[in-house]
Amino acid sequence: MEKLKELIGTFDVAYVENYKKVWIKAKLNKASDLLGVAQALKDEGLKSLVTVSPTDFPEENKFEMNYFFEDLLTRRNAWIKVDIPRELDRCEIDSLTPMFPGANWHEREAYSVFGVKFTGHPELEYFLISQDYYGKFPFRKGFDWKAHEANLIENMNTIFESFENEHVENEKRIGHAGSRTMLNWGPTHPASGPIRLKVEVDGEDIISVKPDIGYVWRALEHLVEEKDFIGALVALERICFMDNTNSMLCYAQAVEEIAGKEITPFAAMMRVVLGEIGRIVSHLMGMGGFFNNMGLMTLFMWALDVREYFLDVLEDYSGARIATASIEPGGVRYPLDVNLLDTLEKAIQKYEDTRTEFYTIFLKNPTMKMRAAKTGIITAEEVESFALCGIVARASGVKTDIRLDEPYAAYDKIDMDYMTAENGSAMNRFEVLFKEMDQSMSILKQAIADLRRGIESGEYDPQKDHMVKIPKKLPAGEAISRVEWSRGELMIHLVTQDTIPPEDQSAKRQPYHDGRAPA
Amino acid sequence: MLKILDFFDYAKSESPWMVHFCSGCCSLEMAAAMGPRYDWERYGYIPTPTPRQADVLIITGLVSKKILPALLRTFAQMPEPSYVLAIGACAYDGGPYNDSVAVIKNATEILPADAFVAGCPPKPEAIITGLEMIKEKIRKGEPSAASQGGLWKQMKF
Numbered sequence: 001m002e003k004l005k006e007l008i009g010t011f012d013v014a015y016v017e018n019y020k021k022v023w024i025k026a027k028l029n030k031a032s033d034l035l036g037v038a039q040a041l042k043d044e045g046l047k048s049l050v051t052v053s054p055t056d057f058p059e060e061n062k063f064e065m066n067y068f069f070e071d072l073l074t075r076r077n078a079w080i081k082v083d084i085p086r087e088l089d090r091c092e093i094d095s096l097t098p099m100f101p102g103a104n105w106h107e108r109e110a111y112s113v114f115g116v117k118f119t120g121h122p123e124l125e126y127f128l129i130s131q132d133y134y135g136k137f138p139f140r141k142g143f144d145w146k147a148h149e150a151n152l153i154e155n156m157n158t159i160f161e162s163f164e165n166e167h168v169e170n171e172k173r174i175g176h177a178g179s180r181t182m183l184n185w186g187p188t189h190p191a192s193g194p195i196r197l198k199v200e201v202d203g204e205d206i207i208s209v210k211p212d213i214g215y216v217w218r219a220l221e222h223l224v225e226e227k228d229f230i231g232a233l234v235a236l237e238r239i240c241f242m243d244n245t246n247s248m249l250c251y252a253q254a255v256e257e258i259a260g261k262e263i264t265p266f267a268a269m270m271r272v273v274l275g276e277i278g279r280i281v282s283h284l285m286g287m288g289g290f291f292n293n294m295g296l297m298t299l300f301m302w303a304l305d306v307r308e309y310f311l312d313v314l315e316d317y318s319g320a321r322i323a324t325a326s327i328e329p330g331g332v333r334y335p336l337d338v339n340l341l342d343t344l345e346k347a348i349q350k351y352e353d354t355r356t357e358f359y360t361i362f363l364k365n366p367t368m369k370m371r372a373a374k375t376g377i378i379t380a381e382e383v384e385s386f387a388l389c390g391i392v393a394r395a396s397g398v399k400t401d402i403r404l405d406e407p408y409a410a411y412d413k414i415d416m417d418y419m420t421a422e423n424g425s426a427m428n429r430f431e432v433l434f435k436e437m438d439q440s441m442s443i444l445k446q447a448i449a450d451l452r453r454g455i456e457s458g459e460y461d462p463q464k465d466h467m468v469k470i471p472k473k474l475p476a477g478e479a480i481s482r483v484e485w486s487r488g489e490l491m492i493h494l495v496t497q498d499t500i501p502p503e504d505q506s507a508k509r510q511p512y513h514d515g516r517a518p519a
Numbered sequence: 520m521l522k523i524l525d526f527f528d529y530a531k532s533e534s535p536w537m538v539h540f541c542s543g544c545c546s547l548e549m550a551a552a553m554g555p556r557y558d559w560e561r562y563g564y565i566p567t568p569t570p571r572q573a574d575v576l577i578i579t580g581l582v583s584k585k586i587l588p589a590l591l592r593t594f595a596q597m598p599e600p601s602y603v604l605a606i607g608a609c610a611y612d613g614g615p616y617n618d619s620v621a622v623i624k625n626a627t628e629i630l631p632a633d634a635f636v637a638g639c640p641p642k643p644e645a646i647i648t649g650l651e652m653i654k655e656k657i658r659k660g661e662p663s664a665a666s667q668g669g670l671w672k673q674m675k676f
Contacts, residue, residue, distance in 0.1 A: 223619045305555040307551075311551075
């Protein structure tokens with residue numbers, strides 16, 4: 001880490017300092033230094049650019065660009081900031097996409113919503129936002145959303161027309177000769193999720209694939225800006241409903257860091273329990289979906305059956321099966337009724353009863369092996385250069401897991417290891433999913449034991465310890481928080497100013513970097 | 520003659536197929552309703568991948584602006600009579616995204632629904648109840664709400 005600090009210190013920096021245990025935070029004085037710093041960091045081993053996130057400061061008339069670099073092997077991270085002017089025609093910065101391919105979509109997103117131009121970017125097109133916002137840069141402060149929304153029909157027609165134009169252009173470009181055609185896979189294909197792949201095919205051969213996302217774009221960052229930090233939870237937990245507990249956990253950590261509050265050990269352990277349940281219900285859907293996409297519904301049904309038992313636990317705890325709002329800044333929302341642990345044990349038992357069948361019928365399934373073992377192979381180098389995370393990274397043999405790299409909640413008390421596979425194929429990803437299920441069960445058992453022991457010895461008070469008070473008014477500050485959620489790494493960069501609601505927030509998950517590449 | 524037609528309505532009502540279209544997060548609870556514990560096949564529902572065979576379209580909560588054209592096209596491809604079930608608060612007024620201005624907040628005004636199930640997300644039992652309401656409508660031979668009006672008829676898609 002010291003070496004990293006020295007390395008960054010050789011450039012013209014306003015400050016360079018340690019941040020948390022695994023981060024170096026630095027601010028460059030000149031935007032022109034960025035490429036040099038990035039190259040130096042890459043040579044040093046920080047080969048992944050996790051995300052690019054601009055913050056808007058209209059009073060100071062500047063954008064602050066935040067770059068997060070990571071070395072997946074030695075777990076060193078660098079957070080580089082640099083200011084650029086705010087005027088539309090002047091806010092430019094060098095693109096890092098040629099150096100770090102993983103920056104591509106993040107830079108395009110920053111361009112679409114803030115209007116930051118990345119010089120040298122190979123295809124700087126609008127992206128993610130719906131077509132009626134093209135060229136309007138909605139996340140800039142002062143953008144009048146209400147005025148924009150007043151003419152809904154007109155806006156919708158813009159969107160319809162853009163789809164129509166796209167179709168006409170494709171027809172012109174591809175023509176009608178031979179068997180060439182443009183196939184839209186998604187956005188509502190049962191296997192696709194909200195992504196559309198524009199697949200150009202010639203008969204059965206795929207010529208090119210171009211992804212298009214934004215079909216569930218809700219401008220959550222904007223929604224969070226409007227609310228105080230409790231109200232923001234509603235938006236935060238809906239980043240993805242599959243695993244909603246971990247996204248709340250991530251946000252809660254960021255708020256606690258800014259408020260400078262520590263949560264109780266009991267709340268930390270409860271966060272582990274809730275986080276793992278979130279992971280399990282999501283993984284079960286993932287496992288089911290894998291075979292569902294292959295045309296076999298059985299595992300999906302079985303997985304849904306087991307999932308219900310875990311949802312029961314969430315329902316007992318919070319009253320809701322999915323939208324639990326159970327983790328909030330300061331701890332967890334509800335006190336613990338000790339009977340809940342029995343329900344949880346029942347759910348674990350249910351999984352373990354079904355596990356052998358999952359294993360023998362599905363994991364050792366010869367058809368699955370034939371179809372998936374050589375499909376969608378991602379090498380460890382690709383994981384690094386595209387900054388992949390979560391299961392996809394681990395299936396390629398890269399040991400990365402935020403629960404171990406930068407332990408949060410009470411994960412430091414838990415005995416666990418990296419769950420990896422070797423080849424990075426679709427089958428390996430399924431294997432890792434399965435291994436992680438087992439791992440989550442073991443974590444849950446350890447957590448239950450710890451909770452029972454703590455409650456019995458009087459160390460934890462389940463009725464009172466669940467929450468410490470966080471002042472409604474947050475001081476001005478800035479924090480980043482990372483958690484390992486079921487679909488990879490979730491990072492939230494929270495900036496608050498001296499007003500009650502968080503003034504600016506950019507929540508970045510990595511939807512582009514994960515994806516369980518099915519067979 | 521009338522009786523035979525009644526019988527057809529009855530037969531239709533007992534096996535409504537729904538097009539597998541997930542636009543928002545409520546589709547998770549729709550999946551749960553498909554699953555073993557709630558098992559909507561007991562009531563004759565089955566998801567079908569193509570709109571051409573479907574009787575019911577479910578608006579699963581959130582409708583973002585970008586997905587609306589696809590939603591309307593899917594609905595337009597369904598043979599008459601085609602019914603719409605809206606689930607989740609988002610389908611009614613934007614729900615938790617009511618303050619956000621990047622989503623469609625009047626989805627049911629654009630594409631009127633025959634039944635609406637409240638909740639965020641609604642529980643699987645509630646979704647099945649909503650489908651039962653549609654069954655009732657089919658049995659009576661009532662025309663679907665979307666065929667009677669709605670902003671979707673003025674929109675290009």
